[in-house]
Amino acid sequence: MTERIHNFSAGPAVLPVEVLEEAKENLLSLGNSGIGILEHSHRGSAFLAVYNQTVADCRKLAGIPDNYHVLFLQGGASSQFFMVPMNLLSKGQTADYLVTGSWSKKAVEQAQRFGTTHVAASSKDRNFCYIPKDASYSDAPAYVHFTSNNTIFGTQWAADPQVPSGVPLVCDASSDIFSRPIDVQKYGLIYAGAQKNLGPSGVTLVIIRDDLVKAGPLDIPEMLQYRTHAENESAYNTPPTFGIYLMGLVFKWMLKQGGLAEVQKMNEAKAKPLYDFLKQSSMFRGTADPGSESLMNVTFVTGDETLDKRFIAAAKEAGFDGLKGHRSVGGMRASIYNAFPAAGVQALVDFMRNFEASNG
Numbered sequence: 139m140t141e142r143i144h145n146f147s148a149g150p151a152v153l154p155v156e157v158l159e160e161a162k163e164n165l166l167s168l169g170n171s172g173i174g175i176l177e178h179s180h181r182g183s184a185f186l187a188v189y190n191q192t193v194a195d196c197r198k199l200a201g202i203p204d205n206y207h208v209l210f211l212q213g214g215a216s217s218q219f220f221m222v223p224m225n226l227l228s229k230g231q232t233a234d235y236l237v238t239g240s241w242s243k244k245a246v247e248q249a250q251r252f253g254t255t256h257v258a259a260s261s262k263d264r265n266f267c268y269i270p271k272d273a274s275y276s277d278a279p280a281y282v283h284f285t286s287n288n289t290i291f292g293t294q295w296a297a298d299p300q301v302p303s304g305v306p307l308v309c310d311a312s313s314d315i316f317s318r319p320i321d322v323q324k325y326g327l328i329y330a331g332a333q334k335n336l337g338p339s340g341v342t343l344v345i346i347r348d349d350l351v352k353a354g355p356l357d358i359p360e361m362l363q364y365r366t367h368a369e370n371e372s373a374y375n376t377p378p379t380f381g382i383y384l385m386g387l388v389f390k391w392m393l394k395q396g397g398l399a400e401v402q403k404m405n406e407a408k409a410k411p412l413y414d415f416l417k418q419s420s421m422f423r424g425t426a427d428p429g430s431e432s433l434m435n436v437t438f439v440t441g442d443e444t445l446d447k448r449f450i451a452a453a454k455e456a457g458f459d460g461l462k463g464h465r466s467v468g469g470m471r472a473s474i475y476n477a478f479p480a481a482g483v484q485a486l487v488d489f490m491r492n493f494e495a496s497n498g
């Protein structure tokens with residue numbers, strides 16, 4: 139096998155090796171069924187067992203109450219940008235958005251097609267380098283939407299935003315889902331594309347409260363109603379079976395780590411050496427404000443685009459892939475999701491220290 143290198147990709151991203159090993163085994167035959175996981179009918183007992191276990195482990199991991207549905211949808215998190223307002227925003231209502239980066243900006247733009255929106259807080263004034271402390275909500279919003287981790291700008295909400303009592307909180311958790319404990323009861327709906335912390339691209343996890351499912355409109359296409367997927371256990375049409383299977387393996391892996399509290403400890407310990415290094419470096423600096431830094435995507439620059447390019451090229455040569463930052467921030471981004479090994483972060487810090495010493 140080719141040696142695995144340090145993969146700092148923002149998504150699809152690194153997965154636990156033991157998960158990939160198990161999936162490899164089951165590609166040819168799921169257990170002793172004689173049929174590979176990719177080849178099983180989504181209505182057959184072998185796949186239904188996989189589905190049930192995945193849902194059960196998801197519920198256990200995140201402590202999801204019984205009045206919430208766990209759905210596996212398609213179309214990526216980007217499809218939730220319009221499914222959320224289609225289902226939750228009725229005529230005459232306003233939906234509030236906390237705009238902390240490109241993805242929340244896209245989310246609010248899609249919602250504008252279905253009703254009135256209000257930007258209750260934004261960090262656009264400083265190119266989204268911080269999480270706003272205050273928000274000014276509209277009167278009785280249909281819901282409040284926020285992005286818990288801003289993949290591109292390297293910022294993360296340290297705690298849930300405070301929203302007016304009784305207003306459903308909707309969260310795009312694509313890039314930090316299950317990276318720390320989550321109090322699901324505080325949310326009306328949580329969604330996440332799988333390809334960062336949960337598995338492969340092609341499946342989106344949606345956790346939604348039952349009353350919101352029931353209150354959804356009936357006059358939109360069936361595939362776009364949460365009701366359809368909730369009533370059919372995500373199998374109204376052919377679900378993304380491989381994605382569900384792999385997500386199940388990732389849930390099992392997280393449970394084996396000790397659950398979300400332990401995963402959070404791992405993530406904090408893992409990101410610390412990199413943030414500590416950035417604080418004292420005379421060449422590199424983090425782009426996120428203190429207190430807003432993401433444990434999942436660490437963004438940094440040298441302040442000199444030519445030097446950034448040289449660093450990225452040298453890092454790639456040394457086996458550190460995917461470090462180029464998004465064009466809207468520039469510089470570098472190290473995506474270090476749950477499955478990214480701590481040793482890889484330490485190796486990057488060592489490499490940065492050496493690069494600084496020989497190029498400073």
Ligand SMILES: Cc1ncc(COP(=O)(O)O)c(C=O)c1O
Nearest residue numbers: 214215216241289310312313331
């Ligand atoms: C926070 C966030 N939301 C939404 C998306 C879009 O996800 P998808 O490509 O699954 O539509 C991304 C993709 O990187 C993201 O990071």
